Amino acid sequence: MPVLEFKNVSKSFGDIQAVTNISFSIEDGEFVFITGPSGAGKTTLMKLLLRQYRPSEGEIRFGDWQVHKAKKSKIPHIRQEIGAVFQDFKLLHEKTIRENAEIALAIAKVPSSEWRQRVDHILDLVGLTERADLFPSQLSGGELQRAALARSLVVNPKIVFADEPTGNLDWETAEGVMNLLLKINKEGKTVIVTTHHKTIVKEFGKRVIEMKKGEIVKDSMHSDHKEKTKKMKTKK
Numbered sequence: 001m002p003v004l005e006f007k008n009v010s011k012s013f014g015d016i017q018a019v020t021n022i023s024f025s026i027e028d029g030e031f032v033f034i035t036g037p038s039g040a041g042k043t044t045l046m047k048l049l050l051r052q053y054r055p056s057e058g059e060i061r062f063g064d065w066q067v068h069k070a071k072k073s074k075i076p077h078i079r080q081e082i083g084a085v086f087q088d089f090k091l092l093h094e095k096t097i098r099e100n101a102e103i104a105l106a107i108a109k110v111p112s113s114e115w116r117q118r119v120d121h122i123l124d125l126v127g128l129t130e131r132a133d134l135f136p137s138q139l140s141g142g143e144l145q146r147a148a149l150a151r152s153l154v155v156n157p158k159i160v161f162a163d164e165p166t167g168n169l170d171w172e173t174a175e176g177v178m179n180l181l182l183k184i185n186k187e188g189k190t191v192i193v194t195t196h197h198k199t200i201v202k203e204f205g206k207r208v209i210e211m212k213k214g215e216i217v218k219d220s221m222h223s224d225h226k227e228k229t230k231k232m233k234t235k236k
Helices: 042-049 072-080 097-107 112-125 141-153 171-186 198-204 220-235
Strands: 004-013 016-026 031-035 057-062 082-085 159-163 190-195 207-212 215-219
Touching: 004 042, 016 042, 016 057, 016 215, 031 042, 031 171, 031 198, 042 057, 042 159, 042 190, 072 082, 082 141, 097 112, 097 141, 112 141, 141 159, 141 171, 159 171, 171 190, 171 198, 207 220, 215 220
Parallel strands: 031 190, 031 207, 082 159, 159 190
Antiparallel strands: 004 016, 004 057, 207 215
C-alpha cells in the first residue's frame, strides 16, 4: 500500500496549466527526487499535497486521507503528518531555534511535558544542539536549512517533503543537508526532495521522477522495471 499516490492529477489557474495528468505512487520508506527546471510543476505538487491548492482533476491519497476530498476542518490534521521544508525556511525570526520547534509541537497539540525531550532529540539529530538558543539571523544558510528540517521532524511526520533544500547552498553544505536527509530516510522516514540540482541527483542515486512543463516525462522506478523485464526476456 503506497503512503502517497497521485492519480491523474491536473491543476490549472485560469488558462495556465500548472500540472497535467500526473500519476505516481510512493511506498513507505522510499527516497524520491522530483526533478525538473523552474516552472516544471514541482512546487505545485507539494502545495497540492498540503491542500494549499485543490486539484482541478484527479485524486491524491496520503495514508488514510483522500486529500482531494478532505473537508477544510481536516486539512490541519493532514499537514501535521507532512514534514514540509520550504525554500524560504519559514522560520519565525523573533523566536530561537528551540522555540521554533516548540511552536510546531504546540500546533500539533503535543503535551508540553514532552517538548524538551523531543526537541533535544531532533536538534541532536540535525547537529544543532549548540545552536538551540540562537535566532535564525545568527545562523548560516546550511544551519537554517537544518533548523527548518528540525521543526518539520519534531512532530514525527509520516513523510518529509523538502522543496529545493539545496537551492542556495554551496556544494559542501548542500551535500551535508542531503546526507542528513539520507540519514532520516534510513531511520524509516519516507523522503521526497524536489530539486533542479542534477549533480545532487546523480551523486545520490535514488529514484527520480522527472518533470517538464507540468508533466512527468520519466520515472526511473518504471525505467528500471522495464530494463529488468527486458533482461529477463533476453535470458529466456
